[in-house]
Amino acid sequence: MAANMGALICQDVGESVKDPDFVNSLQLVVSEACTNAVKHGANSHKDAEIILQVMLDEQTLIITVKDCNCAFDFSAICEPDLENHPENGYGVFLMRTLMDEVKYVHQDGWNCITLVKHKPCYRQE
Amino acid sequence: MDMKVEQSGDVTIVAINDRFEAATADEYRTTMYDLAEKGHLKVVLDFGKTAFIDSSALGSLVSSVRKFRQHEGDIKFACMNEQVRPLVKIVRLHRIFDIFDSVDTAVSSFS
Amino acid sequence: MTGNSLSLVAQQKIEEWRPMKALIVMDEARCGWLRGVIQNNHPGMMPFCNKPLLEYLLDFSILCGCEQLRFVMDEPGDEIEDYFDNGSKWGISISYASSRASDTLEDILEKNSTFCDEPTLIIDGFCFIGYSKNEDYDSLSDHRPEEPQLRCGSGQMLIHQHGEPLRVLHGLAESRLEVLPLEAIGDCYDISMHILDSTSGEYVLPGYNNEAGVFIGRNVTISKSTTITKPVMLGNNVQLQENTVIGPGAIIGSNVIVDTGTSIEKSIIINNSYVGTELKIKKKIIHSTVAISAETGTSIRFVDDHLLSGLKQCAPRKMPRLIVHWVLACLFFVSGIIPALLFQLLLKKRETHTILRHNGKSLSIASLQLSSNSLVEQLARIFLVDKVMLLPHVLSGRLDLVGNKPFPATPDGEKQYADFNNYLPGIFSFSESQSIEEGDFQEEIAERYFSANRRFWGDLQVIIKTFTTRW
Numbered sequence: 119m120a121a122n123m124g125a126l127i128c129q130d131v132g133e134s135v136k137d138p139d140f141v142n143s144l145q146l147v148v149s150e151a152c153t154n155a156v157k158h159g160a161n162s163h164k165d166a167e168i169i170l171q172v173m174l175d176e177q178t179l180i181i182t183v184k185d186c187n188c189a190f191d192f193s194a195i196c197e198p199d200l201e202n203h204p205e206n207g208y209g210v211f212l213m214r215t216l217m218d219e220v221k222y223v224h225q226d227g228w229n230c231i232t233l234v235k236h237k238p239c240y241r242q243e
Numbered sequence: 244m245d246m247k248v249e250q251s252g253d254v255t256i257v258a259i260n261d262r263f264e265a266a267t268a269d270e271y272r273t274t275m276y277d278l279a280e281k282g283h284l285k286v287v288l289d290f291g292k293t294a295f296i297d298s299s300a301l302g303s304l305v306s307s308v309r310k311f312r313q314h315e316g317d318i319k320f321a322c323m324n325e326q327v328r329p330l331v332k333i334v335r336l337h338r339i340f341d342i343f344d345s346v347d348t349a350v351s352s353f354s
Numbered sequence: 355m356t357g358n359s360l361s362l363v364a365q366q367k368i369e370e371w372r373p374m375k376a377l378i379v380m381d382e383a384r385c386g387w388l389r390g391v392i393q394n395n396h397p398g399m400m401p402f403c404n405k406p407l408l409e410y411l412l413d414f415s416i417l418c419g420c421e422q423l424r425f426v427m428d429e430p431g432d433e434i435e436d437y438f439d440n441g442s443k444w445g446i447s448i449s450y451a452s453s454r455a456s457d458t459l460e461d462i463l464e465k466n467s468t469f470c471d472e473p474t475l476i477i478d479g480f481c482f483i484g485y486s487k488n489e490d491y492d493s494l495s496d497h498r499p500e501e502p503q504l505r506c507g508s509g510q511m512l513i514h515q516h517g518e519p520l521r522v523l524h525g526l527a528e529s530r531l532e533v534l535p536l537e538a539i540g541d542c543y544d545i546s547m548h549i550l551d552s553t554s555g556e557y558v559l560p561g562y563n564n565e566a567g568v569f570i571g572r573n574v575t576i577s578k579s580t581t582i583t584k585p586v587m588l589g590n591n592v593q594l595q596e597n598t599v600i601g602p603g604a605i606i607g608s609n610v611i612v613d614t615g616t617s618i619e620k621s622i623i624i625n626n627s628y629v630g631t632e633l634k635i636k637k638k639i640i641h642s643t644v645a646i647s648a649e650t651g652t653s654i655r656f657v658d659d660h661l662l663s664g665l666k667q668c669a670p671r672k673m674p675r676l677i678v679h680w681v682l683a684c685l686f687f688v689s690g691i692i693p694a695l696l697f698q699l700l701l702k703k704r705e706t707h708t709i710l711r712h713n714g715k716s717l718s719i720a721s722l723q724l725s726s727n728s729l730v731e732q733l734a735r736i737f738l739v740d741k742v743m744l745l746p747h748v749l750s751g752r753l754d755l756v757g758n759k760p761f762p763a764t765p766d767g768e769k770q771y772a773d774f775n776n777y778l779p780g781i782f783s784f785s786e787s788q789s790i791e792e793g794d795f796q797e798e799i800a801e802r803y804f805s806a807n808r809r810f811w812g813d814l815q816v817i818i819k820t821f822t823t824r825w
Contacts, residue, residue: 142325142326142329149297153264153299201338203305205302205306207302208298211298215333
């Protein structure tokens with residue numbers, strides 16, 4: 119369901135941003151953030167809330183995923199070893215690779231991941 | 244998840260025709276486990292109609308190929324579409340999987 | 355069979371053999387050496403006369419009649435897909451595939467069997483194809499055992515035809531066609547210089563070429579006192595400052611600044627480089643902080659302040675400059691604080707960021723984000739409200755009034771800081787006053803140039819230019 123939310127949001131975004139690669143990567147990172155929030159956050163309660171906020175203006179898309187849980191050390195999440203390929207740990211790496219900025223804060227008991235993507239510019243040669 | 248499993252000689256072709264993500268990765272793991280149990284250790288994954296793939300799927304792919312190779316088997320990729328190929332490239336899975344642009348050639352590569 | 359029927363059959367045979375597809379295979383084992391010399395993009399994007407190697411191979415494939423092309427690499431680079439995309443710019447369809455390091459050419463053909471179902475031209479390895487756009491390669495795939503094979507130590511050209519064994523192609527009589535090895539940086543240099551000196555007419559090269567031996571890109575600024583001697587090639591967004599001497603035999607890439615008094619002869623300046631003042635560059639390849647000797651292949655890392663340097667230095671902050679900045683900041687603050695507070699009440703768009711100071715320590719600043727086109731935000735931009743709100747940091751001595759665009763206090767920002775000589779963050783920045791787009795690589799070049807050329811009057815100009823640009 120978390121990933122489907124990403125697909126729905128990206129459908130709307132895709133109508134204004136005509137770049138299929140951009141929309142595909144957006145769908146993926148939203149899915150990753152939501153999946154992580156469900157899997158690791160939300161205090162493992164089945165009925166816990168996860169908040170998904172989307173802001174889109176002329177230049178930037180900002181997506182925030184919030185779950186109510188204890189803080190964690192986001193900066194300590196290191197890149198997976200792509201020579202030896204672990205069996206997990208690719209989610210945050212993909213977010214960092216595909217988005218322009220990935221920020222984490224813990225506020226008022228909520229973990230907030232903010233994903234920022236600047237609109238692709240079409241260069242004319 | 245819409246997964247079709249068919250045999251071509253001693254090679255099993257598993258077509259993933261839907262979203263391959265956290266919610267559906269368990270189904271993939273179960274299918275691969277069953278195949279391994281039955282001794283079907285030569286598998287071609289057909290990504291021709293895969294609509295979406297995420298990191299959970301990548302993790303399952305890595306763990307399944309490790310297990311298969313431990314038992315002298317292998318998993319090969321075929322028909323990676325543009326939903327799958329960029330992701331496989333980012334996490335460099337092309338270094339550990341053989342990737343074919345046709346299911347038939349992937350199947351015949353086992354012999 | 356009559357003569358006409360024979361020629362029809364012959365014509366058909368040629369068309370059957372004419373490769374409709376091209377497979378370009380570049381494995382890390384043969385091209386990876388270049389990454390150790392020029393640490394930047396994929397070796398396939400190495401520029402030869404400001405055009406990537408892979409684009410020459412693509413052009414040649416199109417000359418041979420190919421309509422579809424596939425790049426196969428075991429270390430694929432995003433920059434290749436970003437540059438070539440789906441090939442629509444060249445009227446050809448481009449696709450991409452990955453291989454494993456252990457794959458042989460036969461394995462690669464097997465893995466791309468669907469693509470290679472028609473006669474396929476294969477360019478395998480890390481090599482340059484010498485060809486001419488004026489020649490005809492229709493009969494390339496014919497058997498010509500009397501001609502030398504098109505192969506070299508690091509690459510080869512082959513034809514793949516279903517049902518036939520893979521075959522290395524032979525050259526054409528009285529043709530420029532050849533396969534040249536790329537095994538050392540000297541090979542890249544020699545080929546580039548040869549193209550510039552003698553064979554530029556055989557290729558489609560970038561730049562405006564109204565005069566033989568001179569290629570000039572877009573947005574090139576040439577000082578009146580610059581001397582240019584052909585053959586010379588300038589990329590896009592190049593600045594040649596006063597009294598520079600360019601050529602003969604100078605290939606300057608895109609986004610390059612050549613500072614005052616420098617001469618460049620028989621040398622290549624690769625994209626995104628800043629070349630400092632009063633230097634004599636001869637028979638070198640310059641890339642970022644490194645100069646590579648074309649003759650010996652050895653690399654020299656420049657530690658001179660005026661060239662880009664990999665060494666981190668904490669910039670000394672000169673007292674007279676600080677005093678002037680402080681006085682100016684006071685004046686701006688006194689005149690602008692009340693309107694700025696009013697705007698801030700209306701906009702309510704303050705965000706907190708953490709940036710790096712000149713000494714590498716973090717500083718948290720609350721700034722106004724004026725990104726939309728509403729009237730209020732436009733007015734706020736014009737009256738430099740976002741700058742006024744940061745003036746207290748200048749008054750307290752934490753930031754300069756005019757300086758470099760601050761780096762964020764993130765791992766990436768710290769890497770940039772470590773690599774940047776004389777970093778002095780300010781609230782007015784040089785690249786902003788030049789209207790250089792944020793994130794554009796030219797921004798970094800401009801900031802480095804500014805750092806090496808700080809003057810008092812230059813600072814005033816930055817403030818005035820920022821104001822006039824926003825108007």
